[in-house]
Amino acid sequence: MTQEGIAEALEELKEVYGEVAVAAPAPGQTLIRIKEVSLPTGCAPTSTPVLLVIQEGQRPQLYVKGGIKLPNAGTPRNYSAAQVAGEEWWTFSYSFSWDGNTHTLVQFVEASLRRFAKTE
């Protein structure tokens, strides 16, 4: 994503989710922290902080805070702890097509978190 694209995406994320913070810890890397994003109905807790890592020329990476339970009270599979910029986050697998030119970061966040609606 270009710097212009990121600036636009930040505005949209703020409009949709409210509190958003940004950091640029290294050249070509942007971290976006969303204070609270709702999880699919039935998940516990009902919302989670989200971290987006934007790296030039790469698909964004999405992380959530740990401890999410699925609607059937189970723990998501293939969901593991990761260290990002000195903080613990959780990563998980998801599969959907992504095109940075046509899709927005809000769509990316929503599509990623839909994975937790699936009971395993």
Place this chain on the structure above:
Amino acid sequence: MKRRAAVEIRVPAHLAGPLRAGVAYRRGRESVAFGLVSHTRLRDRTLVLLRKVVTLPDEAYVAAPGHGAKWTGASMIPLLNEALAANLGVFFFHAHSAAGPVQLSSDDRNSARQLLPAFQNLIPLRPHASIVLSEDHAVAMVLLPDQAGYVEAVRVRWLGKVVRDTLDDEGGEVKDRREGIFESQALLTGSRGEGRLREATVAVVGLSGGGSHVVQQLAHLGIGRVIGIDGDRVDQRSRSRLVGVTALDVLLRRRKTSVMARLVRRITRGVKFTSIPHAVPHQRAIDALKEADVVVGCVDSYHARADIQELTARYLIPYIDVGLLIKPLQDAKAITIGGNVINAIPGHFCLWCIGFLSEDKLAAETGGRPPSYFHGTDRQAQVVSMNGVLASQAVNEVLQLLTGFAPVDDAPVIKKFNGLEGTLETWVVKPRLGCPKCETALAAGDVVWRSI
């Protein structure tokens, strides 16, 4: 125990030379070197992490009788722009004398009172400071974010094959009240070295075959505080390799951290053991690692190593990695037994620089999937005696970092173990230049967030 300075400034190995050269007297005047810094807050102090050294060209200085050094405001604009873009604090260093305690002159104080609030106005979420160095002492005026007034009690830590700290007025020595215990050891380490061992905090990640040996030896050495990090409990396999485990521990499936706490307690009450019953990257493990002066990693996976490497680079902590691999060759009629002890000193090289870690190795470990897909990493062959060789060398590395008992040069080296021949050899490695991992992580400190 001495009280730690409120601010500790860490200088990675590759910046020690440029910083010393930057503050050297030139053309009959003092010179200043600017440091761009990140930081993190610990319970008892603020760590300031030097990311870059910038010096001014000679033409930036102006003649000013009565001042040690005076430079134009315009000459600072490029470095202030760089600090602003990267959200880094600005420290300016100069030197007063060759050795011994130093003081801030009234001129130093006046210029700090003018410049530091201006820097803080520009970059409010990072510390800013003026520092005077001598060969072995430092004094400063540090303006911390969200704090009124200046902090003057600082310590500068110069990282290298020996970790050197500036001294306080007591000369940096600690009087050991446990007379006699370390008498023989002190013949090697000296009284100052013994003091440093008593003050040090060493974190051990992974408390199985290698880590349990390491913890035991650190307790015998009289390290001030040992942090044991492991989320697992003991099982039957632990009995063949985990130093200090008992049959009852296995029956009760005690935590490995509990077994280590008891092991240390039985050796000495003088070593504080902190149990972190979680794996890296649990937040408690991350927070505990930040407290360490040295980290010893005795973990099986490349993913765990990558996390420890990133954290230790980020907070400028020497990381000693221990690894043993016993594996059958193709026809299972022969074996290879190999191991490493790698002392990754921030600014010297990291596990990525020397190719020990690579994206391909991480992907191969999980089949390209997230780390939760690990299989069989704990089913590798383990032999207590061989773990012991590597663990002992790792503790020797700790001893060297803290006391500098052996002469050193700058060559980048690792230790290679051949278990079939029973040898531990020094190998010179060639770190790659411009390592992208070092560029991103080294002295990165805590992320500073900007609200939108």
